[in-house]
Amino acid sequence: MAGRMSFHCHWNTPIFSGLKTTLLLFICSLKGVRSNQVVVDQHVMAVLGKNITLMCTVEVEKNLSLTQTSWERKANGNTSTLAVYNPIYGISIAEEYQGRLNFKTPSKEDATIVLEDVSFADTGLYTCKVATFPLGNTQASTTVTVMVEPKVYVSAGSAPLIDGGNETVVAICTAEKGKPMAEVSWETDLFGHSERKVIDEPNDTITMEMQYRWVPTRFQRDRKLTCVVRHPALETEFRIPYTLHVQYAPEIDITGYDGNWYIGRENVHLTCRADANPPPARYTWTRLGDELPAGVQIVNDTLVFSRALERNDSGVYRCEVANDIGHQAKQREIRIQDVPLKQTSTVAVASAVIGAILALLLIAVFIIVLLTPRKREPSYLDKVIDLPPTHKHPPEYTERAVSIPLTVNQMHTRKSDSHHLFQGNTIPDYWEHRSSSHEQLSYQEWICHTSGSEKVYINHREHYV
Template identity: 30%
Template sequence: MIHFCFQLFFSGALGVQTIAEEGLLVGRAGDEMSLPCSFAGTFMNLTLVQVTWLKKTDGGNVNLAVYNPQYGMSYPSRSSRVTMANSPTLSYTLTITPLQLSDQGLYNCEVNTFPDGKLEFLTDLTVLVKPLSKVAAVPAEAAPLEVPVANCTAANGKPAADPPEVIITGYNGNWYMKNTNHSLRCNAKANPPVTSYHWTISTGSIPPTVQNMGDHLIITLVDYSLNGTWTCEATNSIGRGRGEISIVVKEPDFATAGEPFGSTVIYLVVGILVAVLIAVVLLTLARKKVRQRVADSKEKVNSCQRKGSEFVVLATVSLKVMDCSHPSKRENCDPETTEHSETAMG
């Protein structure tokens, strides 16, 4: 409950005036509810003109009660469930009895004074409704297992009440022998909230490898003792709800070794493929470098050969010897030389 206190300072007054108001109130349908609006302290030179209680609605303000020092008390709403107190202590409390769901809403206490005018203070009222509960017997025969013997019904509550709805999560169908770090969780949706959880297994008592943590179980080691139907029963003040899940523990092998083994195989295959790919790339680069070196070497050799035979000179010299001892042949005794030359560029 939230309480607000407002202090009002009046000019020319010898004291301080205070109006106290309950800002937020919660009540139950069928009970009596009081909405206070009162003066506190002493005051002088202040005249009370009128006090009015209003309820704010979508269609406007509804006038519930009015007090006027001259004309007395009046109830414009004509509701027999509403009264306003006029006490010598200047308390103008609005009382509603019995409280109904329709009374929920925002209330305004207006205090008109002279010469300071009107003061307004709001109260927000919330109404809770207890649900209507009904129990109906269900015919049942004696049996070694639990069977329902009654149906419990809760209706017309505010807020709405639920028998708990339970779902068990945590099992994905791939629990293998010797696995660790598994758990089951009892997820319950209920109003009012769940107050207790109870776990059972169809094969008997809970195995020692299971730690009961209330709304969840911690599986420290997976073995065949976990096989069976697990039940979580959640209880609140309205009733109980249960959820079930069947667990089958598998034996790990090469084909069905579970997620951890499968992940390891995948990582191993991917690693091998990456290593082979890297080796192929490196080998290709190495062979390319070797071929490049051989080609560079041949290019250097060819370049040197061309430079050494760049100018090749071929020359032919013909010499003709004449017999000049005879006079008849002397005219041809002048030396004659025939030359032939060729120049080739490589």
């Protein structure tokens, strides 16, 4: 915030008093003799070792004349002049500030100065003074505070990070000798926690240490932490990434054996791949229960068969890897076959395709069989319903003429009378002896059959089994 200070017209003469003095001041203001102002920043933060600009602008009325501007500094109860600007005589700089202090753009309206390479001794109260005629001096002051930009760095903890070890300090973020104290924090997704340590330093500076504590594990190796530092002397926040280096014993995997090693095969090898931190110091190859075959060479982490495979190359091969943390071993059984496997990948793919096609055909046939309607077989009840009439329940009884088997002569006699089968009201004895289960039939229901010399009419609806 800029500060303004005004200088007004005052004439102190013992001749004038009371009303006369008031009247004179009123006349003075009517003549246009008003005030001039000095504008400065009330507070300025300087950074140790860098430059600082102290602003001072002057607002002078047209009827006033700027005679001189100057800067003074007050510290430890003493006041000293740093620099003077006179429109006629030029610029004057105090000897102790030669080469470090200058007016930025000296003029009647601007008395701003630039102080280079600020030190702790530059802390204090600075006053910009303006001398005008005929009003005299006008001034305004600004306070300068020297900040110290911290030195920021990240370091590892005192102990190495060992997989499976106890909680330890994995990294330290330091903001060294800052003024005021810096704000330090860690950004990470690890499940650790931070601890702060504050150290007082000379010249009211403070060192801030932010430790990060964590239980090391190989599964979180190469993870990153980020140290974040904020300070008024920094234009932006300071960010430093740090990678965790967890040490662990080797993790081993043996590659190179595809299960199709056969007698006479060439250019084969076994490779012992090891993941370790620090890197493996040595590799050791052995064969369980026997020595390594002749013609086999060890090249770093690889067991090379420099000749065609033989039957006695079968066995269990063991690889052992060691580093500064520990050693681990792994083994692989190798079987040498008489002949190579015949089924190639192409044949296997073709077989799979053919099998899939056959499976689809079977599914299609099954669906067609399920959806095709089948002829219904007669059931037992159907067979019973279709039995001859003698095996069925007799129909409901109705009155009609009696029909009995007739001979040929009788048939000729009865043809003459088509309306009646019997004369009179008497029913022949033959009807009385018929079973009640026989159905009464008309003449047309009888069919002629030859029986010996006579033709006998039989009811075609009655079948005898």
